[in-house]
Amino acid sequence: MKKKKLKTLKEIRKRHRNHMxxxxxxxxxxxxxxxxxLEVKDNNDLLLNIASLLEVCxxxxxxxxxxxxxxxxxxxxxxxxxxxxxxxxxxxxxxQMDFMDYVTEKLNGLDNAKTKSSE
Numbered sequence: 001m002k003k004k005k006l007k008t009l010k011e012i013r014k015r016h017r018n019h020m021x022x023x024x025x026x027x028x029x030x031x032x033x034x035x036x037x038l039e040v041k042d043n044n045d046l047l048l049n050i051a052s053l054l055e056v057c058x059x060x061x062x063x064x065x066x067x068x069x070x071x072x073x074x075x076x077x078x079x080x081x082x083x084x085x086x087x088x089x090x091x092x093x094x095x096q097m098d099f100m101d102y103v104t105e106k107l108n109g110l111d112n113a114k115t116k117s118s119e
Contacts (some may be wrong), residue, residue, distance in 0.1 A: 001117055013101055038091060047095045053088050057081045087093055 040046045060081050 001113065004113060005110055008110055012103055012106060043093060043096055046091070050088055050091060050093060053084050057084050057088075060084075 038046075038049070040049060060077055
């Protein structure tokens with residue numbers, strides 16, 4: 001049982017190291033596109049940023065206020081909201097959620113093995 005726990009913890013540690021820094025974008029893009037880095041304190045901060053962007057979209061679509069700069073009068077509210085929604089899709093924390101699912105699965109496996117061995 002101890003060997004299985006140690007192996008599981010080593011696997012989790014290895015994946016955790018691989019996922020550290022995923023909140024920052026790698027500037028070495030092989031397609032030649034420029035990337036923009038979004039600095040956040042933690043996953044909660046990232047989720048707050050995503051929620052705020054979505055709230056702005058809801059306000060822009062439902063509200064009567066004009067959110068466009070006078071320099072961008074040729075851009076429609078719909079176009080601006082679409083760009084923000086695309087940004088939101090790009091910053092969703094897919095890797096972090098995959099990692100959390102992996103950790104949960106491994107820890108549940110340890111709990112199930114512990115329960116079976118004590119029976």
